[in-house]
Amino acid sequence: MINTVWGITHLPFSREAKTLLQQQQHILDIIQIHAQQGGFSIILGQPGVGKTYLREHLQQLGNARETCIVNCSRTLHTYRQILYQLADAFAIEANDKILENALIKTAFDNVKARKTLYILIDEAHLLEMHTLRKLRLLFDRFPKNHNLVLFGQPELLRTLSMLNNQDIKSRITYSATLKPLSDEDLTAFIHHELTSAKMSTTTFDDGALTLILRHSEGNLRLCRNLCLGSLIEAARETQKTVTLTHVNHVLIQPHWRSHEQLVKQQVPQQETSR
Secondary structure, three states, X not given: OHHHHHOOOOOOOOOOOOOOOHHHHHHHHHHHHHHHHOEEEEEEOOOOOOHHHHHHHHHHHHHOOOEEEEEEOOOOOOHHHHHHHHHHHHOOOOOHHHHHHHHHHHHHHHHHOOOEEEEEEOOHHHOOHHHHHHHHHHHOOOOOOEEEEEEEXXXXXXXXXXXXXXXXXXXXXXEEEOOOXXXXXXXXXXXXXXXXXXXXXXOEOHHHHHHHHHHHOOOHHHXXXXXXXXXXXXXXXXXXXXXXXXXXXXXOOHHHOOHHHHHHHHHHHHHHHO
């Protein structure tokens, strides 16, 4: 619908990784430096601030012949099941008895082939500490110049800061926190998405843009979802300019309402039913 109304072929605000914002690019550059000498990196941030965007760009490095990317995203599993994920990412088959040794050998084979090795673990704050400790012992046997990168919410670092987890925390070589974005950053993101799709940067009028920034609260994911929803509302009316009205049509949806707003909405309905 959006493509038809605006006469475009590329949908803006899609989930595909595109150009990184400044703070994401800065972190990516440093992670790549640490990978050359071996590192244990932790990237923290609240949901929606851009960790997934950054991880997807790191995964794209695996398209280069000199880079090997191993990704693990299902962190609620047991240690053994996580090993299976790593084996799948390495494209190796091995039974339980030799699985750890097979992973270690494959890691060394990649480094001998002069490849930079990254191991990415998403949602690392969901890992049980005894599972992370086992993984740490396994990765200690990997080549020294690989880079383990954990992506998680801030509670991950709080957990690692506990006295009984100092053996893991003391091995961290780089950490960074993705902060909520400024209005200027979010505006730049919106304009970049529109320009990439060959749409006018004035597609959202001033009122619509201001309301989107206010309700996004520095959250990249919320900004993207609200922009896309507003474009859909405008497209339904075959309008090429997104207005305050279109954004408000999205914001009245229950998942955009705060808990207090929903309670206030329910109270009059209950009184009416009496």
